[in-house]
Amino acid sequence: MVQGCTSDAGKTTLVAGLCRVLARQGVRVAPFKPQNMALNSAVTADGGEIGRAQALQAQAARVAPTVDMNPVLIKPSSDTGAQIIIHGQARHEMDARAYHEYKTIAFEAVRESWQRLRRDYDVVLVEGAGSPAEVNLRDRDIANMGFALPHQVPVLLVADIDRGGVFAHLTGTLNCLAPEEQDLIKGFVINRFRGDVSLLMPGVDWLTERTGKPTLGVLRYLMGLHLDAEDAIATQRTASGQATHLRVAVLVYPRISNHTDLDALRANPALAVTWVGPGQPIPPCDLLILPGSKNVQADLRWLREQGHEAAIQRHLRYGGKLLGVCGGFQMLGLSLSDPHGLEGGGHAAGLGLLDMHTTLAAEKQLRQVQGQLCGVWAGEEAQLQGYEIHLGVSAGPALQQPSAVLRDSDGSLRPDGACSADGQVLGSYVHGLFDEPAAQAALLRWAGWQGAQAVDLNALREASLERLADEVEGQLDLKALGAWIEGN
Template sequence: MSFPFSTLMVQGTTSDAGKSTIVAALCRLLRRQGIRVVPFKPQNMALNSAVTEDGGEIGRAQALQAIAAGLAPHTDMNPVLLKPSSDIGAQVIIHGQVRAEMDARDYHQYKTIAMQAVLESHQRLCQQYDSVIVEGAGSPAEINLRDRDIANMGFAEAVDCPVILVADIDRGGVFAHLVGTLSCLSPSERHRIIGFVINRFRGDISLLEPGLEWLEQQTGKPVLAVLPYLHGLFLDAEDAVQAVQANAGAFRVVVPSLPRMSNHTDFDALRAHPEVDLRFVRQGEPIPPADLIILPGSKNTRADLAWLEQQGWPQQIARHLRYGGKVIGICGGFQMLGQQVHDPRGVEGMPGSSAALGLLEMETEMTSHKRLQQVQGICAFDAQQAGVTGYEIHMGESHGAALSQPAFFIDRRAEGALSADGQVLGTYLHGLFDTPSASSALLRWAGLASDHAVDTQALREASLDRLADAAQPLLDALCVLRHDSVDVST
């Protein structure tokens, strides 16, 4: 089977329409055919990121798509990453490295420069691979974002590639989404859409067929595939915290859902553990009793500390510890465990200092340099010295007596901290629960004696294969597609 597109773009009528998973599915399917395929997203906005083999930072979805394609994640797969630090500002990352902190208006002016980075990365990928499968961002029908667009049709027009448009039928209004999106596009943009994909369908397909016929008649565009709703997939989510099915009577882990929480995929292995009841507590919700409280990563540590105070978490954590509970802080959550967090240069917001939770004898100062590194080592707190792998992705350096009793040894250096009473553990390592040995050691330390180990890599691979199998009709349609309005040799 040959694939007629050297570059193909997947755009959606809305955010979370299924663009990321469809790109992953196509990457896995083309890899099966022996085609050298690579994922690409010109611009991503996400707080959930991954560290690449070339020492940079990209969106988590592109790292997942790279796995689907059998590749190590690389910064060219996502040349522009925006990490929101407030409602109007974001950290701008170009080719994996922090370039600046900008508000929305400044970034709009900067897009012309960002587009050059996008085109450079795309060109390099085209030279190395047979096919580039591109993921758009949000919707191409956002009229206010069309000027200097680099994420959707602005990119497609710049490289002259065909586009497929995806809509999520589970949201409702799927035909209005598709027809309405087309009506918001320019003639040249409508011209390059080669067909539609309806995603997350469940039910009797015969009941949908009259609507499909109407859609094709109204638009002159084919429906390339109707893809099913797949339950139970274990795939890295971009930003939205996935709903968790509680396991009655299980070991309870509670996580505050911070406004600027980052890298929530740290908890995917716990979500999949049959003996763990993982619960995210949102604003205004009561804080339930727990065996283990985990403070997650944060893109704005001081602001999220203030949020914890407003929600009453310090008092609940203190009570939890008095009754013998355990606490883990990861990255920004680790910084919160100390006595003070200083940001004299305003790296994450307004310059200043904030009192932290005071559970570890240390202080943190925010720095402009971001540490990005994949690591491996051993658990210092575990008698069996269980192995751990993970990644560091943080701005800020911590100092203090608490660090003299580390939680891990990474490449022979001390990392993290363990309190003198053994109840509080802090670390800069993300992904520490993804290693079965480390996950079991951490849960044993927290009070769960279990022989069960969750192999996140195996679960992820199985889910990618399920996703690809379901998307086979889309690949078949694309491989036979010949559309008069599109040069499929693009």
């Protein structure tokens, strides 16, 4: 098991790297995160929802992702409430205290998945959540030592030296644990190191002397990795690329979900992709994107409070293109209704840019999809594949001019999304619209770059996983790690 001193210490990345190292050796390996809290998710082939990080780790392991790899997924819909997903299906809406009481039930799902993975794979690499030193959450913990201790899983503790205070992180975390939990920690990994490692070694020696535990390796800070983020996104205004051909702006509302939809654009060096966070005006751009949302009405209110509705109208008057994905697509319509209180309830007027109404239904739509963009607006047809995760059901005349045609598993065709009559506004329920190079190029041409050149996001991801595995093989004591795996 890989646990971290903090969130974003490198747990997900280290597990992905180890998955690829073992897969290279012909080991049948699976990732496993008992409990994940994230708004970036993926859909498995059997129609379940898991954290996107576990789908990435499954790709690293060269196996298909399954719901057992992340049996408990928490998707926050407010500061205190969240949707609870068990074995890939939405089961409950709970506040934090109610979920804390529910953990004993959720742990049964964790145990079931653990047993199945242990049966089906040679090695299971477990990822913790947050930090095991969160003593306020020790009671009923199912994500860190609360899982590792009853199952006697050996633990690697990883810390991010780029944050500073790495030795305090490691020794402090260890000191917060009970003696039997300390015994499970077999060694440390220091992540994101820059500079001359020989200057770090006196500290590593001190750490071993102080704790009696070895440091298995120091991983360098690898720049330019194209790996799916588990959840976090920088909300300060930052831009990627050099706007040589197209300027793209993306609204970052409080409950943004699946912002990995934009990874392919951020990886394209000819584009400048700007995140627009709280208190920041929408900059001049060619393409404005409203991404997915876990609470569409609340994020639409936020959008209006920020003054973005008037800015969107101005963007369109000046000829800019507007794309809404999933929750962003729903915002483009005339109205939003939540009769079952799935995201807080109520009714709200949409932005009124597409003639349609959206109602949240009790059953979530979860499916992998493939199909093609419609030629009406793009002037061509382009293959796409992605996935759907949404509660909303949209209806209205706007849907008669769809943005894509999708093929279901039974071979039947169905329309998706909508396009405005003037071709300026486009919406779709499909996450991953830009991931396929052909679809990405067609969308960029629609946005104004006639000679659009797409990047192959999957190829970049694969190259990054190989690079990461090379680093893990070169810097970690895999012999010691292998001995612990064999002994377990």
